[in-house]
Amino acid sequence: MVKPAGKLDARETDWSLLERVTRKDEAALSELYDRYSGLVYSEVKRILRDGGAAEEILQDLFYQVWRTAERFDASRGSFAGWVLVAARNRAISKLRKKGDKGEELENNKVDLKVNLESSTQQSLLVQKIRAVMGSLPEGQREAVECAYFEGMTHTEIAEKTGQPLGTVKTRIRMAMETLKKVLS
């Protein structure tokens, strides 16, 4: 039976839950869904600005986890990292009508330096990241948001903002440096 969505429980790790999902344990998938559906849905909705499309990607992503859980192991890095990267790639592919870009990045290992397995950790990190993004100079924030949430290349960002390509690259680099400092 599916557990009702409720307060998140971080006592069991993602890898342990995934191992149960490989044995077709629906309660384990439910737990993983409860852990990450909010983050995934918010990310995809922000990219597509379409709740219906975000729901579709969210459902497809967790259905893939159900069907192919055995493909996830520690060599793929963090499950939370993978799910965020995969969700974004699917959303960007849909946004930019590219059929293959998402698959490529999803196959890479993702090393997430933060733990997102509990709702408390997620809330703290959301506050932290939003605070960092809010504190970035306008140009840096715009460059990173155009790349991450709109899937634009640095050339496209340079054209959109009217800034030289080098400036755009520097802005993205500086924003990422600030973000990494906060994460470390």
Added chain:
Amino acid sequence: MNESLHIREEDLELYALGALPELEATAVKGHAQGCAQCSAKLAEALGNVAVLALAAEQEAPAARVKEKLFARIAAERAAAATGARDIVGEPKRPRASWWNWVLVPATALLAIFCAALYRENRSLTGELREAQRMAASFERERMHVMGLVNALSAKDTETIRLASTKDGFPGSGAVVRYNKRLGKVIYTADLPELPPGKVYQMWLVPTSGEPPISAGTFTPNGSRPWDTQVPANSDAKAFAVTVEPEGGVPKATGKIILLGGG
């Protein structure tokens, strides 16, 4: 991106962000696939970039999404169970109606069409994999050549000319370019063909008096240079060439036929 042998961190982050144009992205991907160091850094970059998702306004999805997900899973399980029952034998169904005479051939045709599509898809997938493998191979070769160019153009690269010794072949010689800082040895040689089972072996003779360090084996191949790596910062008193058994030897056994250096 092409200043060093590895992809710069900022380019890996741009790739992870999806902000690199297609050509550059292909080059980064090709290199990372064949380079453990860059692959590990790419994993970090993807992790750093992934947290940007948390900058989005947080909102919970409607409960119906989860219900649909589990309904889909339940339907899949039910279908699988029905299939299993069919295999072990269900009671005979009522006689099929006349239009099955149309449906059955149509289904068979559809199955043949699907099989053809499947084969086509497999063939295309194979071609794509081959193209990706070639792209990765070209990228490795490009990085290799770039490394040679960097070493050859470095200001601290020395040129050492090797001349024939009394045991060598009159008129033969070699030119070695050596970058101590990088431990890179690049050389060309003008030497005659050797009998089967024999190769030339280049040696770096250290100033410390330690035994010579092998800088690789080679056979005459026209004007193409050979290159090899020795431990960085090895002080070279001289370079020498001997004739050794095929595959080379850890310690020189043949007479020195070419010699050059301090």
